[in-house]
Amino acid sequence: MANDDAGTPLPRTFYDRPAPEVAPDLLGRTLRCTLPEGTVELRITEVEAYTGPDDPASHAYRGRTARNAVMFGPPGHAYVYFTYGMHFCVNMVCGPALHPGGVLLRAGQVTGGADLAGKRRSSSRREHDLAQGPARLAVALGIDRAQDGEDVVAGPVLQLFTGTPPAPELIRSGPRTGVATGADTPWRFWIDGDPTVSPYRAHVPRRRRTG
DNA sequence: GGTAAGATCCGCT
DNA sequence: GCGGATCTTACCT
Numbered sequence: 244m245a246n247d248d249a250g251t252p253l254p255r256t257f258y259d260r261p262a263p264e265v266a267p268d269l270l271g272r273t274l275r276c277t278l279p280e281g282t283v284e285l286r287i288t289e290v291e292a293y294t295g296p297d298d299p300a301s302h303a304y305r306g307r308t309a310r311n312a313v314m315f316g317p318p319g320h321a322y323v324y325f326t327y328g329m330h331f332c333v334n335m336v337c338g339p340a341l342h343p344g345g346v347l348l349r350a351g352q353v354t355g356g357a358d359l360a361g362k363r364r365s366s367s368r369r370e371h372d373l374a375q376g377p378a379r380l381a382v383a384l385g386i387d388r389a390q391d392g393e394d395v396v397a398g399p400v401l402q403l404f405t406g407t408p409p410a411p412e413l414i415r416s417g418p419r420t421g422v423a424t425g426a427d428t429p430w431r432f433w434i435d436g437d438p439t440v441s442p443y444r445a446h447v448p449r450r451r452r453t454g
Numbered sequence: 455g456g457t458a459a460g461a462t463c464c465g466c467t
Numbered sequence: 468g469c470g471g472a473t474c475t476t477a478c479c480t
Contacts, residue, residue: 291461300461310476327462328473334461347461366464378462421461449459449470 248354249273249284250405255396257403258318262337262344266292267414267432269335269346273354273406276384277399283384284355285374286406287348288437291419292430293334295343299424303343313392315343321401323381323391330378331387335395335403349377349420349431352439360384371438409434421446 250273258265267290275284293301295314302311302324313322314336322334322345334345351374353360360373360383367373374380381387386401395401413436416429423446433440 293461302461305477308476324461325475326460328460328475330462332461349461376462419461423460444462446461 248407249275250407252396253403253405255317255319258335258396259338259340261342262292262294262346263430265335265337266290266346266430267416268408269348269403270414270432270434271406271408273404274348274351274384275355275402275404276386276390277402278385280385281359282356283353283360285351285353285360285380285383287351289348289350289431289433289440291347291349291432292337293344293347295339298344298428300419300422300428301344303345314345315339316392319394319396321386321390321393321395323386323388323393325388326378331381332377333381333384333386333390347377348380350375350433350439350441351380351383352437353383373439375439376441417443418445420444423448 269287269290272287295303303314307315313320318336318338320336322336323331325331333348336345353373363382364373374383393401395403413434415435416432419431421444
C-alpha cells in the first residue's frame with residue numbers, strides 16, 4: 244500500500260498558483276486515497292486546467308453556485324462533481340484568491356492497492372485502464388461526492404506527495420478533452436508515451452433522444 | 455415548472 | 468466506430 248517512492252506531502256503553497264501553472268507540475272505526483280475499505284495510490288499521468296470567469300469551459304465561469312462552491316474556497320482542496328448522470332470527476336482547487344479554478348485529474352498509473360482498485364473497476368481488463376480517464380480514476384480511488392471539499396494537504400482521506408515528476412521534455416500539452424468551448428486552449432497536459440493516458444476526444448454535442 | 459446539454463464510459467457492431 | 472445509459476445543473480419561460 245504505502246509506497247516508499249511517494250516522497251513528502253505537497254504544501255498548501257503548491258496549489259496557490261493559477262491552475263494552468265499547477266497542472267503540469269502535478270504530473271508524476273503521487274495521489275493517495277485512504278478509506279475504511281483500504282488505500283489506493285496512483286501516479287498522476289494526465290491533467291487539465293480550468294480557471295474562472297475568463298474560461299467558458301470552466302464550471303466557475305458563471306460564478307459561484309452550490310455545486311462549484313469549493314472552487315471558490317482555499318486552494319489545496321478536492322472539488323468533486325457529478326456528471327452525465329453517473330460519473331464523478333476529481334479536481335484539485337488552485338489559487339482561488341486571484342484565479343478561481345482547478346485542475347481535473349484525468350488519468351493515473353495505479354502504484355498501490357491495485358487489488359482494491361481492480362475490485363472497484365470490475366469492468367477493467369488491463370492494469371493500464373484502471374484509472375485511464377477522469378471517471379475511471381475516481382472509481383479506482385473510491386472517490387464520490389463525500390470527498391467534495393476534502394483537504395488534500397492536511398488529509399486524512401486524500402493526500403498528494405511529491406512522487407517522481409517526469410523529465411520536462413516528456414511533458415506534452417494540447418487541447419482539453421470533450422469541452423464545448425475554449426477547445427483551442429492547450430491546457431491538457433500529459434506524460435508522453437505513458438500507457439495510462441486517456442485517448443483524446445473532441446467535444447461532440449449529444450443529440451436529444453427522439454421520442 | 456420545463457428542458458437541453460453535459461470536463462464520460464461501456465458494450466456491441 | 469457508434470449509440471445508449473442516467474440525473475444534475477443551469478437557463479428559459
